Amino acid sequence: MLAISVPAFLFSERIIGFLYDSQYLPAVPIMKIFAIYIIFFAFGVVSSQYLISSGKNHSYLIIVLLCGGLNIVLNLILIPHYKGFGAAVAMAISHAIAMLSYFVVMVIHFCCCFEKIE
DSSP, X not given: OHHHHHHHHHTHHHHHHHHSOGGGGGGHHHHHHHHHHHHHHHHHHHHHHHHHHTXXXXXXXXXXXXXXXXXXXXXXXXXXXXXXXXXXXXXXXXXXXXXXXXXXXXXXXXXXXXHHHO
């Protein structure tokens, strides 16, 4: 994921300028947010799949519902002031919190499994 996100972040202006007209250059900050988001998304996919495969469906559901609600609230707050950039930030924040929550539940489950073995 770093092979995609780092160049997308560093060269976002050139990428957008190459693919689209100059009228789309205001999207550069949004692309930078999404470039950072890709990293959270990748870790979130791995962590969420661990939760589902280990039978932690209830924990996964609670995290998804809470972070989905957080995303809606952040969108309502940020979009009127910051437009597309606000939507990108809201999504990145809510998904980062979800990923961290998945990871915490995964570590707790993993540690509990080792305690049972010992």
